[in-house]
Every structure is written in structure tokens, then in C-alpha cells.
Amino acid sequence: MIIILKKGCSEADAQPILERIESLGLKPLYLPGDEKIVLGAIGDERILAQARLESLPVVERIVPILKPHRLSNLEFQPERSRIQVGEVVFGGEEIPVIAGPCAVESERQIVETAQAVRAAGARLLRAGAYKPRTSPYAFQGLEEEGLRLLAIARDASGLPIVTEVISEHDVEKVGAVADMFQIGARNMQNFRLLKAVGGTKTPVLLKRGPAASMGELLLAAEYILAEGNPNVVLCERGIKSFFADTRNTFDLSVIPLLKQETHLPVIADPSHGTGVRSIIPAMSLAAIACGADGLLIEVHPSPQEALSDGFQQLTPEQFQDLMIRSRSVARAVGRTISEV
Numbered sequence: 001m002i003i004i005l006k007k008g009c010s011e012a013d014a015q016p017i018l019e020r021i022e023s024l025g026l027k028p029l030y031l032p033g034d035e036k037i038v039l040g041a042i043g044d045e046r047i048l049a050q051a052r053l054e055s056l057p058v059v060e061r062i063v064p065i066l067k068p069h070r071l072s073n074l075e076f077q078p079e080r081s082r083i084q085v086g087e088v089v090f091g092g093e094e095i096p097v098i099a100g101p102c103a104v105e106s107e108r109q110i111v112e113t114a115q116a117v118r119a120a121g122a123r124l125l126r127a128g129a130y131k132p133r134t135s136p137y138a139f140q141g142l143e144e145e146g147l148r149l150l151a152i153a154r155d156a157s158g159l160p161i162v163t164e165v166i167s168e169h170d171v172e173k174v175g176a177v178a179d180m181f182q183i184g185a186r187n188m189q190n191f192r193l194l195k196a197v198g199g200t201k202t203p204v205l206l207k208r209g210p211a212a213s214m215g216e217l218l219l220a221a222e223y224i225l226a227e228g229n230p231n232v233v234l235c236e237r238g239i240k241s242f243f244a245d246t247r248n249t250f251d252l253s254v255i256p257l258l259k260q261e262t263h264l265p266v267i268a269d270p271s272h273g274t275g276v277r278s279i280i281p282a283m284s285l286a287a288i289a290c291g292a293d294g295l296l297i298e299v300h301p302s303p304q305e306a307l308s309d310g311f312q313q314l315t316p317e318q319f320q321d322l323m324i325r326s327r328s329v330a331r332a333v334g335r336t337i338s339e340v
């Protein structure tokens with residue numbers, strides 16, 4: 001159940017209601033928005049119905065929850081969420097671009113990439129220190145050393161860091177460096193991990209599982225939101241299909257579809273979505289045109305030497321060209337992409 005407070009209400013107005021929800025044995029949630037405060041009560045809704053909260057003067061309305069995805073539902077929070085990472089905002093007019101190599105490989109590689117993507121207009125640096133690989137024999141990431149190098153790259157470039165956390169046991173360690181956690185496609189339904197990042201306030205980039213429906217992605221987001229972390233950004237990164245012409249089938253249609261269902265920002269990852277370097281620019285433009293709130297693009301100073309995903313990483317020059325072309329499409333749909 002969602003309890004929407006009247007405009008102008010403060011945290012002090014919300015407090016007695018949150019205490020009442022808790023005393024009924026339900027889990028209270030405090031979700032302040034730009035305009036209004038929204039409260040949630042998780043648990044058996046019949047109990048709350050008896051509490052008659054709608055008669056309180058600070059309550060505007062109570063919305064019973066009928067759809068499986070609740071806290072992420074656009075019906076219950078008609079204001080679109082703006083998720084802030086450092087000074088960057090997802091879900092506003094700007095379309096932030098996240099860029100960087102698939103994995104951190106060396107100090108030189110990550111610092112060089114950070115500076116190059118920043119100069120081209122990227123707003124966040126992304127690279128994996130922990131890599132969930134299909135094969136146990138493939139490069140698994142530099143792990144703690146990778147985190148250390150990411151912190152150096154942030155200092156050198158000023159870009160906030162997005163990096164993957166693959167286990168609930170690593171949340172604290174990765175969270176000490178990450179400005180935004182990535183939950184990778186393979187872990188979209190690792191419910192313990194979702195709950196663990198939900199217990200922090202660090203923004204989470206949640207990637208769609210390779211075989212997950214839109215509803216399953218939204219319910220995965222719900223695990224994070226229900227733990228009290230409202231800072232979730234969804235990411236389409238391609239799904240399995242019948243054909244092997246591309247690495248995955250980049251499902252552009254899910255972007256506007258998700259935006260009809262949820263107030264959470266939705267970004268696109270055409271790098272993993274297609275796995276074909278030559279079509280990443282075209283699919284980036286298409287994603288912007290259909291409403292993506294951000295892009296995730298893999299960039300490596302020398303992709304032919306990359307330890308993972310070399311075939312799909314753009315060179316810094318190709319990335320710069322993509323950024324230039326992206327800006328005019330963003331303008332055409334009333335959005336902006338940072339110049340630098």
C-alpha cells in the first residue's frame with residue numbers, strides 16, 4: 001500500500017504514520033519525492049486497511065497495490081525518479097553517458113580511458129574489478145587491486161565510478177569505491193545480492209537478465225526498493241533469442257514499454273546488447289530516440305588487446321564520434337548530452 005502525503009508535508013508529519021505502520025507489524029518505507037512525500041507499507045494490506053490512515057489530515061490519498069511491481073510503479077509515483085550519482089542525474093533532461101572498458105586491466109589503461117571518455121563528454125566511468133565470466137578459465141578481473149585502480153582513475157578524471165558487485169559479501173568493499181553499483185545481467189535474480197545493495201543508499205544500475213521479461217526485471221528492482229534504497233536505474237542489455245547474428249538481441253521496444261510502467265530511469269547498453277562494434281553507434285542513436293535515459297558504452301584504448309569483450313569495445317576516437325552524433329538525436333527528442 002502506498003500512502004501519499006499532501007504537498008508541503010514534512011518528515012515530522014510522516015513520522016507518526018511510519019510508527020503506526022511499524023506497530024501493526026508491517027514494514028514502513030519513507031520515500032521523499034521532489035514535490036510530495038510518499039510512504040509505503042509492506043506486508044498484509046488487510047491489516048493496514050483497518051488503521052484508517054486516509055482520515056488523517058496530512059494524507060492526500062491511499063493507493064492499494066494491485067500490480068506485482070509496487071514501489072517501481074508509475075501509477076503510484078507519477079513523478080519520474082531522478083537518481084543522482086555525484087553531480088550526474090539520471091531521469092532528467094540530460095542523457096548521461098557511462099563509458100569505460102569492460103574490465104580494469106592496469107593503471108595506465110583505466111586512467112587513459114577515463115581521461116579520453118571524459119574529454120568526449122562521458123559523465124561516469126565504468127569498468128569491472130570483479131567480472132562474472134561465462135567460463136571459469138576466462139579473466140575474472142583484478143578484484144581488490146581493480147578497486148584501487150578505479151579510485152585512482154576517479155581522482156585523475158573527476159568522473160564518478162560505476163562498477164559491478166557480484167556477491168553480497170563484497171557490498172561493503174565495493175561500496176567503498178563505487179559511486180554506483182552495477183548488478184550484472186547474470187545476477188539480476190541474485191536476491192540476496194539485491195537485498196544487500198538495497199540495504200545501502202548507493203545508486204544501483206540493474207541490468208536486465210539475458211532471459212528476463214520486463215516484469216521480472218521490475219520485480220528484481222522491487223527487491224532493492226523494498227529494502228529502502230530508492231536509487232535504482234534499469235538497463236536494457238540484450239536478451240537471448242533464436243539468432244546468433246548478434247551477441248544478444250537488443251530489445252529496444254522494452255525501453256518505451258518500461259517507461260510506461262515505471263518511474264525509474266531506463267538506460268541502454270548497446271555494447272553488450274549487440275556485441276557488434278560496427279552497429280553500436282546506430283543502436284545508441286536508436287536508444288536515445290526511443291527514450292533511453294542514459295547510455296552505457298564500452299571503450300578501450302586498444303580493444304584488440306582487451307582481456308574481455310575486446311570485439312565490442314570502441315576506440316576512444318569511435319566513442320568521440322558516437323558522442324557527436326548522439327547529441328543531435330538527443331536534441332531532436334528534447335534531451336541533452338554533455339559537451340564535455
Ligand code: PEP
Pocket residue numbers: 102128132183184185186207237272
Ligand atoms: C559488463 O557490463 O561488462 C557485463 C558483464 O555486462 P552484462 O552483465 O550485461 O553481461
Ligand code: MN
Pocket residue numbers: 102103272298308309
Ligand atoms: Mn563487458
